Amino acid sequence: METHELIEESLLTLTLNKARTFLAMLGVIIGIGSVIALVSLGQSTQSSITNQIQSLGSNLLTISPSSQAFGGVRGGESIQSLTLADAEALKESTLITTIESVSAEYSSRGQIIAGRNNTNAQVIGVLPEYQTVRSVDLSSGSFINQRHVDGLSKVVVLGTTVATDLFGENSNPVGQTVRIDSQVFTVVGVTASKGGTGFNNPDESVFIPLTTAQKILYGVDYVGSISVSAISENVMQQAEDQITQVLLNRHKIRSANDADFRIFSQEDVIGTITSVTGTFTTLLSGIAAISLVVGGIGIMNIMLVTVTERTREIGLRKALGAKRKIITAQFLTEAVMITLIGGIIGTILGITVSAVITNHMDLPFVISLKSIILAFSVSAGVGILFGWYPAQKAAKLEPIEALRYE
Amino acid sequence: MSIPKNLIELTNISKTYKTGEIEVKALQNISFSVEKGEFLAIMGPSGSGKSTLMHIIGALDKPTSGEYFLDGKQVEKLSEDELADIRNEKIGFVFQFYNLLPRTTSLKNVSIPMMYGGVEKTERIKRAKKYLEMVGLGDRLYHTPGQLSGGQQQRVAIARALSMNPSIILADEPTGNIASRQAEEIMEVFQEINKKGNTILMITHEEEIAQYAKRIIHIRDGEIDEDRHNGKQKLVIK
Numbered sequence: 001m002e003t004h005e006l007i008e009e010s011l012l013t014l015t016l017n018k019a020r021t022f023l024a025m026l027g028v029i030i031g032i033g034s035v036i037a038l039v040s041l042g043q044s045t046q047s048s049i050t051n052q053i054q055s056l057g058s059n060l061l062t063i064s065p066s067s068q069a070f071g072g073v074r075g076g077e078s079i080q081s082l083t084l085a086d087a088e089a090l091k092e093s094t095l096i097t098t099i100e101s102v103s104a105e106y107s108s109r110g111q112i113i114a115g116r117n118n119t120n121a122q123v124i125g126v127l128p129e130y131q132t133v134r135s136v137d138l139s140s141g142s143f144i145n146q147r148h149v150d151g152l153s154k155v156v157v158l159g160t161t162v163a164t165d166l167f168g169e170n171s172n173p174v175g176q177t178v179r180i181d182s183q184v185f186t187v188v189g190v191t192a193s194k195g196g197t198g199f200n201n202p203d204e205s206v207f208i209p210l211t212t213a214q215k216i217l218y219g220v221d222y223v224g225s226i227s228v229s230a231i232s233e234n235v236m237q238q239a240e241d242q243i244t245q246v247l248l249n250r251h252k253i254r255s256a257n258d259a260d261f262r263i264f265s266q267e268d269v270i271g272t273i274t275s276v277t278g279t280f281t282t283l284l285s286g287i288a289a290i291s292l293v294v295g296g297i298g299i300m301n302i303m304l305v306t307v308t309e310r311t312r313e314i315g316l317r318k319a320l321g322a323k324r325k326i327i328t329a330q331f332l333t334e335a336v337m338i339t340l341i342g343g344i345i346g347t348i349l350g351i352t353v354s355a356v357i358t359n360h361m362d363l364p365f366v367i368s369l370k371s372i373i374l375a376f377s378v379s380a381g382v383g384i385l386f387g388w389y390p391a392q393k394a395a396k397l398e399p400i401e402a403l404r405y406e
Numbered sequence: 407m408s409i410p411k412n413l414i415e416l417t418n419i420s421k422t423y424k425t426g427e428i429e430v431k432a433l434q435n436i437s438f439s440v441e442k443g444e445f446l447a448i449m450g451p452s453g454s455g456k457s458t459l460m461h462i463i464g465a466l467d468k469p470t471s472g473e474y475f476l477d478g479k480q481v482e483k484l485s486e487d488e489l490a491d492i493r494n495e496k497i498g499f500v501f502q503f504y505n506l507l508p509r510t511t512s513l514k515n516v517s518i519p520m521m522y523g524g525v526e527k528t529e530r531i532k533r534a535k536k537y538l539e540m541v542g543l544g545d546r547l548y549h550t551p552g553q554l555s556g557g558q559q560q561r562v563a564i565a566r567a568l569s570m571n572p573s574i575i576l577a578d579e580p581t582g583n584i585a586s587r588q589a590e591e592i593m594e595v596f597q598e599i600n601k602k603g604n605t606i607l608m609i610t611h612e613e614e615i616a617q618y619a620k621r622i623i624h625i626r627d628g629e630i631d632e633d634r635h636n637g638k639q640k641l642v643i644k
Contacts, residue, residue, distance in 0.1 A: 005521065005527075012510075016509055312505065313507060316501075316505045316507075317518070317522075318490065318493075319464070319466060319493055319499050319505075320493065320494065320499070320518055320519045320522060320566075321490050321491065321493045321494020321495070321519055321522040321523060321570075322490065322522050323486075323487050323490040323491075323522075324486065324487070324490075326522065399466045400461050400466045400467050403466070403501070403505070
């Protein structure tokens with residue numbers, strides 16, 4: 001008996017009891033479907049976040065203040081360790097050869113009011129270099145310039161979302177005024193949308209001169225962070241080393257282990273996020289895989305019922321010359337057909353669900369061939385694993401016992 | 407020991423069933439032989455052991471003791487797979503309850519032994535058609551058992567038994583479930599295929615049906631009671 005005949009036979013048998021076959025498949029459909037959908041959604045989220053971070057500039061280094069360590073003990077307060085002077089020093093130091101531009105910033109959340117509308121946004125005090133370092137594009141007006149910074153001007157560049165919230169769609173807020181913490185600011189520009197969602201979304205921020213933020217709004221003399229763009233992605237490590245050296249010298253700290261600042265590259269951030277989303281994806285797929293096992297048990301259950309029901313048929317087939325291995329193959333093929341067809345339906349379902357959700361949430365749709373291949377091998381494996389015992393039970397029936405069975 | 411030249415050679419066949427402590431002797435020292443081309447009926451009341459005998463001859467069961475040669479092969483010494491081959495190639499079964507696969511066409515039902523016997527697909531269909539025409543069902547090739555009468559279903563079963571061109575047709579109460587007028591039709595088919603050279607061994611408890619055979623063996627309590635030539639064979643075909 002050839003393989004294609006076995007498949008034909010089993011498909012025929014499976015169509016004889018469609019409702020039961022479908023119910024047996026359901027476990028596999030749900031199992032495979034959820035594995036595919038969850039893996040796909042996990043990867044979509046990951047690639048969305050990665051893209052977003054990369055769009056902020058992949059040659060970007062961020063220097064944040066951190067508490068200085070004294071003999072292994074880190075103090076809790078010196079979060080004010082970075083100043084505008086540090087940024088100036090990085091800009092001017094002859095030791096540094098790999099840096100394109102330097103920007104310092106200080107940010108805080110604030111309430112932005114325009115007429116009757118108001119919104120809560122990240123208020124970021126910036127230097128003109130911010131535009132290059134973070135690759136900010138403007139849809140209208142201009143960005144903060146050096147004159148604004150020097151003159152402590154009360155001017156603001158609005159993120160697109162903030163502009164829309166305050167002035168409505170398709171309006172040009174340039175030249176109008178908004179109030180931030182009861183100070184009146186003139187709008188000089190609006191950023192172009194960067195898309196995406198999540199933390200520190202530039203679309204949901206407003207930009208004011210750093211000096212204005214420090215002296216007029218918040219009364220501080222330190223900066224929140226310093227952003228540096230390296231001349232290329234290939235010199236990130238060198239840039240990091242040079243910055244560390246200059247800052248350690250300025251802060252009179254001998255060992256890099258005691259540094260009162262930390263340097264992150266976008267790669268570090270992506271790495272962290274990838275590992276977090278990866279863990280979640282694995283965890284969720286694991287849960288989905290459990291449902292696949294439950295589905296497999298369902299198939300075994302139904303196959304066992306089928307064997308009992310078809311005892312006479314099995315006896316007859318043996319009387320007509322079927323060997324054990326043919327009976328085994330027949331029942332195994334039926335089980336594998338159930339899981340394979342279930343696997344195909346589940347895959348289609350999973351892809352559809354993922355496509356609908358990613359479309360709805362504005363995420364990139366990612367489906368990996370690897371997860372589909374995995375789903376198929378797992379579903380075939382489940383069929384073989386859980387079909388084996390019923391098939392053996394069928395094959396071992398004695399023909400006379402089976403023929404006598406009523 | 408020489409290999410007998412008869413088609414079937416049974417020597418001192420005994421079969422004992424054990425149900426807990428109780429031993430049931432289903433067959434005791436059964437010896438007889440069947441030549442090629444015979445039409446033999448084995449008769450006996452229920453419980454006489456005739457079904458057990460049929461199972462042993464059909465290679466579905468093994469005797470507790472004794473020797474059984476079928477077409478030169480000592481059956482009780484064969485492995486399970488070899489027994490399956492014997493059932494496939496040498497024996498054509500006809501059961502009381504037809505045992506056709508439900509919701510499956512006559513053509514497909516007749517093809518099943520050929521499928522297990524490794525006959526190529528186009529050849530299978532050709533032969534299945536031939537045998538279905540032989541039993542008078544040339545116009546019922548694509549009917550399923552549910553669409554056929556009892557007699558027609560049994561004729562499909564006979565076509566199936568013939569499909570591998572076996573050494574012997576084993577029929578177990580072939581008319582036990584069929585109305586008497588149709589029973590005669592079945593016997594007609596048997597006599598016809600017997601005339602073509604097929605050996606037939608039929609088990610029945612009906613005297614009337616046994617009369618269609620050339621030779622009748624009576625079994626009582628697991629032993630042969632009588633083995634005689636049927637002088638008054640009732641012929642359906644002229």
